[in-house]
Amino acid sequence: MTGFAALDPLLPDRVRAGGGERLRRRLADGREVEGVLYRLRNDGWASLWQAREVWDLTPLSGDVGEAGMGALLAAVRERLRARPCGPDSACTVTWPSRDVSVAPTLIGHGLVPGIVLAVCEEPTAADVPGEAGVTVRRATEADTGEAVALWLAELRYSALVGPATVRPGAADRLAAEFRRAVRAGEPVWLAEADGVPVGVAVCAWPAPIPHRIADGLWARVGTVSVAPAARGTGIGRTLMATAHRELVRDRARGAYLFYSPHNALSTVFWHRQGYRPLWTVWEVRPATALR
Structure with missing residues (x-):
C-alpha cells in the first residue's frame, strides 16, 4: 500500500x-x-x-x-x-x-x-501596517457578550456556504466555549476600533495534535470573525499577524484551520495568509x- x-x-x-x-x-x-x-x-x-x-x-x-x-x-x-x-x-x-x-x-x-x-507552516511573524484607531488585545471573560455576537455572525454566514448549522441555543454554546477558552488561557484575541469590538480570533495552543497532519507542534485557528461593516479594512490581517507572532514565539511548527471552499471570503483570505489545503x-x- x-x-x-x-x-x-x-x-x-x-x-x-x-x-x-x-x-x-x-x-x-x-x-x-x-x-x-x-x-x-x-x-x-x-x-x-x-x-x-x-x-x-x-x-x-x-x-x-x-x-x-x-x-x-x-x-x-x-x-x-x-x-x-x-x-x-x-x-x-x-x-x-x-x-x-x-x-x-x-x-x-x-x-x-x-x-x-x-495548514500554514512557519506562520509569518511580520508586522502588518496597523489601521488607525485599531488595537488587538487578549480577550477576557468580560468580553463574552461582544465576542459571542461576532462569533454568531460568523456561524450564520458559514451556515449559508458550508456544513455549519445555526441550532437553538447556539449563542449559549458559543458563550460557554468562549469562557472555557479564556479560562484555560488559550489564545483568544479581540480587535477594537476606537474602543468598539470589531473582530475576534479564537485559537488553541498547544492544540490537540491532529492525527491527519505530519508530526510536530501545531496550533489551531478555530474562528476568526470580523464585523460585517468592518470587513475589507485589514482587521482580519491584523488579528492573524498578532496570532502568528505569538505562535512563532512559542515555536509552533505551523497552524491549521478548517474553512469551507464555498466561502468566497475565507478562500481568498486564508490563502493570502499562507494557508493551503491539506485534506478535503x-x-x-x-x-x-x-x-
Whole structure:
C-alpha cells in the first residue's frame, strides 16, 4: 500500500484506523482495498459544525484509486440501506486535497467538497501596517457578550456556504466555549476600533495534535470573525499577524484551520495568509443520498 505522505509531504504516512467498522473489498485486478466506517452522533457543540448523524469513510491507503474508492463507497451504501438515516445526516469522505484522481468517483456518488483542513507552516511573524484607531488585545471573560455576537455572525454566514448549522441555543454554546477558552488561557484575541469590538480570533495552543497532519507542534485557528461593516479594512490581517507572532514565539511548527471552499471570503483570505489545503472533506446530505 502507498502511504499518504507520497501524495503530500505534510500528510502522515498512515492514518490511524480507530474503532470503526472495517470494510474490505477485492477489486477486479486482484487488489484489496480497505477503509474504516465510523458512525458519529453529534450533539451539543459538535452539532453546530456537522450534521447530527455522520457516516464517515476513511480509506486506509493513498492508492485506492477510482475503482477502490468506488468499491468502498458501494459498501457504505449497502450499510445505509440496512440502516436508514434521517434528514439531518451526512456521509463524508476525507481525502488529500492535492490528489484529484478519485474526484470523478466521489462526484459520481453524489459527494461534493464541504470543508477543507488547511495548514500554514512557519506562520509569518511580520508586522502588518496597523489601521488607525485599531488595537488587538487578549480577550477576557468580560468580553463574552461582544465576542459571542461576532462569533454568531460568523456561524450564520458559514451556515449559508458550508456544513455549519445555526441550532437553538447556539449563542449559549458559543458563550460557554468562549469562557472555557479564556479560562484555560488559550489564545483568544479581540480587535477594537476606537474602543468598539470589531473582530475576534479564537485559537488553541498547544492544540490537540491532529492525527491527519505530519508530526510536530501545531496550533489551531478555530474562528476568526470580523464585523460585517468592518470587513475589507485589514482587521482580519491584523488579528492573524498578532496570532502568528505569538505562535512563532512559542515555536509552533505551523497552524491549521478548517474553512469551507464555498466561502468566497475565507478562500481568498486564508490563502493570502499562507494557508493551503491539506485534506478535503467530501460530503453528501442526507447520508441516504449517497449514490
